[in-house]
Amino acid sequence: MTTITLRNLRKEFDDVVAVNGVDLTVRDGEFLVVVGPSGCGKSTTLRLLAGLETATDGEIRMDDRDVTGTEPKERNVAMVFQNYALYPHMTGRRNITFGMNATDSFTDEEIDRRVAEAAETLDITDLLDRKPQAMSGGERQRVALGRAIVRDPDAFLMDEPLSNLDAKLRIQMRAELTRLHAELGTTTVYVTHDQTEAMTLGEWVVVMDDGEIQQVDPPQALYDFPENRFVAEFIGDPAMNMIDVAVEGGVAVHDAFRIPLPTGETGDGKAIENGTPAESFADPDAGNRRNAVLGVRPEDLHPARDRPDLGETTFDATVDVTEPLGDSLLVHCSVGDATFKMGAEPRSSLEPGETVSVTYDPERLHLFEPETGEAFYHSATAPVTSDRLERVAND
Amino acid sequence: MSTREIFDGRLEAALLLAPTLLVSVVFLYYPTALAFRTSLFDAGFGRAEEFVGLENYLTLLESSAYHRSVAISVLFAALVVVGTITVSLYLTFLIHEVDDGQGWYLISVIWPYALPPAVAALVFLFILHPTLGVLTGPIEAVGFDVDWFNDGPQAFLVVLLVAIWKQIGYNVIFMIAAMKDVPDALTETAELDGVGRLRRLVSVYVPIMTPTLFFLVIINTIYAFFGTFAFVDLLTSGGPANATNVLIFDLYREGFSFFNFGVASTKSVVLFLVVAVLMVIQFRLTEEYSYYGA
Numbered sequence: 001m002t003t004i005t006l007r008n009l010r011k012e013f014d015d016v017v018a019v020n021g022v023d024l025t026v027r028d029g030e031f032l033v034v035v036g037p038s039g040c041g042k043s044t045t046l047r048l049l050a051g052l053e054t055a056t057d058g059e060i061r062m063d064d065r066d067v068t069g070t071e072p073k074e075r076n077v078a079m080v081f082q083n084y085a086l087y088p089h090m091t092g093r094r095n096i097t098f099g100m101n102a103t104d105s106f107t108d109e110e111i112d113r114r115v116a117e118a119a120e121t122l123d124i125t126d127l128l129d130r131k132p133q134a135m136s137g138g139e140r141q142r143v144a145l146g147r148a149i150v151r152d153p154d155a156f157l158m159d160e161p162l163s164n165l166d167a168k169l170r171i172q173m174r175a176e177l178t179r180l181h182a183e184l185g186t187t188t189v190y191v192t193h194d195q196t197e198a199m200t201l202g203e204w205v206v207v208m209d210d211g212e213i214q215q216v217d218p219p220q221a222l223y224d225f226p227e228n229r230f231v232a233e234f235i236g237d238p239a240m241n242m243i244d245v246a247v248e249g250g251v252a253v254h255d256a257f258r259i260p261l262p263t264g265e266t267g268d269g270k271a272i273e274n275g276t277p278a279e280s281f282a283d284p285d286a287g288n289r290r291n292a293v294l295g296v297r298p299e300d301l302h303p304a305r306d307r308p309d310l311g312e313t314t315f316d317a318t319v320d321v322t323e324p325l326g327d328s329l330l331v332h333c334s335v336g337d338a339t340f341k342m343g344a345e346p347r348s349s350l351e352p353g354e355t356v357s358v359t360y361d362p363e364r365l366h367l368f369e370p371e372t373g374e375a376f377y378h379s380a381t382a383p384v385t386s387d388r389l390e391r392v393a394n395d
Numbered sequence: 396m397s398t399r400e401i402f403d404g405r406l407e408a409a410l411l412l413a414p415t416l417l418v419s420v421v422f423l424y425y426p427t428a429l430a431f432r433t434s435l436f437d438a439g440f441g442r443a444e445e446f447v448g449l450e451n452y453l454t455l456l457e458s459s460a461y462h463r464s465v466a467i468s469v470l471f472a473a474l475v476v477v478g479t480i481t482v483s484l485y486l487t488f489l490i491h492e493v494d495d496g497q498g499w500y501l502i503s504v505i506w507p508y509a510l511p512p513a514v515a516a517l518v519f520l521f522i523l524h525p526t527l528g529v530l531t532g533p534i535e536a537v538g539f540d541v542d543w544f545n546d547g548p549q550a551f552l553v554v555l556l557v558a559i560w561k562q563i564g565y566n567v568i569f570m571i572a573a574m575k576d577v578p579d580a581l582t583e584t585a586e587l588d589g590v591g592r593l594r595r596l597v598s599v600y601v602p603i604m605t606p607t608l609f610f611l612v613i614i615n616t617i618y619a620f621f622g623t624f625a626f627v628d629l630l631t632s633g634g635p636a637n638a639t640n641v642l643i644f645d646l647y648r649e650g651f652s653f654f655n656f657g658v659a660s661t662k663s664v665v666l667f668l669v670v671a672v673l674m675v676i677q678f679r680l681t682e683e684y685s686y687y688g689a
Contacts, residue, residue, distance in 0.1 A: 050583075050587060051586075051587075052583050052587075071586075072583070072586045072587045073587065073588065073589030078587065079583070079587050081580040081583075083578065083580055084580075085578065085580035085581055085583070087581060087584075087599060087602075088603065089602040089603060098585075098588065098598070099584070099588025099589065099590060100588075102588060102589060102590040102591065102594055102598075103588070103589045103590075147584075151588070
């Protein structure tokens with residue numbers, strides 16, 4: 001049971017800044033997922049945590065211990081790697097016990113007992129006498145997990161452990177990891193580039209880009225209230241539509257449409273009262289008109305005929321391409337100089353070239369600063385939980 | 396793929412193979428056949444060749460001096476192989492573990508391999524000469540009497556040292572490549588588990604490197620039997636009292652000092668057989684213990 005605290009953590013490789021001033025608290029027993037594109041510094045952050053890289057600057061604490069400069073073995077963490085990192089010449093059992101045998105801090109009976117327990121938990125008893133070559137990817141990763149849990153470490157560090165598995169197995173292992181965490185309750189930091197994995201596994205999700213943390217939130221909050229364009233476009237598949245608009249008197253204005261902005265909240269969480277949005281959006285330099293980027297998720301846009309309940313404001317767009325996804329039909333549309341994607345009923349008869357009347361969910365609109373990409377308006381109000389407030393205060 | 400023919404004419408194929416075949420036949424197969432033939436004759440300078448059947452072989456079978464030479468050679472080869480592999484492996488590990496200046500360490504370790512054997516032998520002669528050697532003084536200062544011109548075991552040790560020293564570079568080149576092939580994640584897992592460095596070398600790296608180590612055992616064995624001639628010739632000439640009279644030097648002397656071409660050929664055939672048998676044993680053993688992993 002360990003709380004991990006990162007303070008202003010930096011890592012530079014020659015002139016490349018991989019991790020740029022990360023502040024983060026991983027709370028005791030939490031399953032925290034760090035997600036971001038390749039090269040965003042997520043793996044480096046994890047390796048700094050493990051002690052496999054040395055921090056250029058900043059501090060890493062585990063509970064009250066400052067572990068910033070200590071050797072990996074002093075930290076009592078276990079790591080699970082993408083390529084499993086099983087010793088290829090050892091059996092499953094030897095793989096699991098090798099580390100424990102090497103340190104002399106466990107008796108033989110203790111080791112046997114722990115291996116039996118871990119094997120039971122992970123259902124790998126029949127893999128113990130096989131070598132990795134004779135195991136499938138999923139089995140190997142299970143043995144690797146066994147090696148991690150058998151030492152009863154203070155924290156699990158997982159570096160894309162499911163990325164080498166096929167899609168079906170990945171979903172199965174995802175559920176298994178959730179179960180395992182519920183059972184063991186060990187603080188876990190899980191790194192992935194897969195936003196679906198991040199959303200499904202994480203109690204809290206950290207989105208990183210360019211070596212910096214973009215947002216820390218529970219999965220749904222991340223999805224509903226992205227703090228900037230990067231998060232908005234990274235989380236969610238297909239990605240959020242981004243359309244350049246101007247905001248005038250509480251209305252998002254585009255050449256081809258005008259969308260009134262309902263009551264909501266500003267990017268920093270302040271509520272915007274109905275009827276007075278104009279002032280809230282005011283740009284000191286440009287009076288009551290300001291440029292913005294309107295963000296709407298494809299599933300929040302609909303053909304008007306499918307969703308008459310969403311209100312009377314519609315606009316006309318041209319269908320460019322349709323992609324049947326089975327459970328829905330993804331429609332690529334263009335309106336004026338802008339293009340966007342829209343979710344339609346799976347068996348809608350929409351043809352390329354056709355003009356379609358589009359409606360939207362007024363609860364799910366976002367506005368971003370064109371230059372900085374910061375969100376300054378969400379049409380829904382984020383639920384304020386004490387948990388969230390606490391985290392914001394801590395980090 | 397396997398059935399794809401790049402050249403359609405047989406003539407083309409034959410022409411392309413010809414240089415290799417020619418060199419192999421002229422310098423390899425023909426001399427081998429000739430040596431085997433000569434081993435059945437009593438032959439020497441200015442003497443008419445006389446067919447003697449297996450008499451030369453019987454002579455060697457009964458010669459205690461030759462038996463001793465075989466024993467010395469096998470012991471010498473075993474020590475060269477074990478010594479070279481052990482020292483090279485440890486040096487490779489040190490170089491592998493070091494963060495800065497890896498290139499310089501590698502160059503300094505590989506350097507001896509670039510020296511011609513004769514030069515290496517002369518260098519060691521100057522270093523360890525019983526009266527003039529640079530290191531002789533310091534060694535004698537700690538109470539050890541350097542006298543390998545007269546002391547058999549000491550002479551054996553000196554030749555052994557030079558032979559190992561000379562072969563380290565070659566081994567390190569292969570070992571560093573093999574060690575770098577060990578996935579980083581395995582090293583990191585071991586570090587996280589608190590596995591000690593030496594234990595990591597022995598229990599993680601060495602098993603994964605076995606195919607390379609196996610190859611090096613074979614190469615080093617061949618080197619120990621055939622490639623160490625210059626050291627013996629220049630340092631000890633097989634002495635003192637035949638203490639360093641390894642097979643390759645012995646047969647050279649038989650042929651080109653005593654001009655007994657027949658017996659010398661017999662000795663080379665026997666040497667070939669000894670090495671061939673050792674190779675077979677090594678292949679059997681290492682095949683069993685080698686890990687060819689994914």
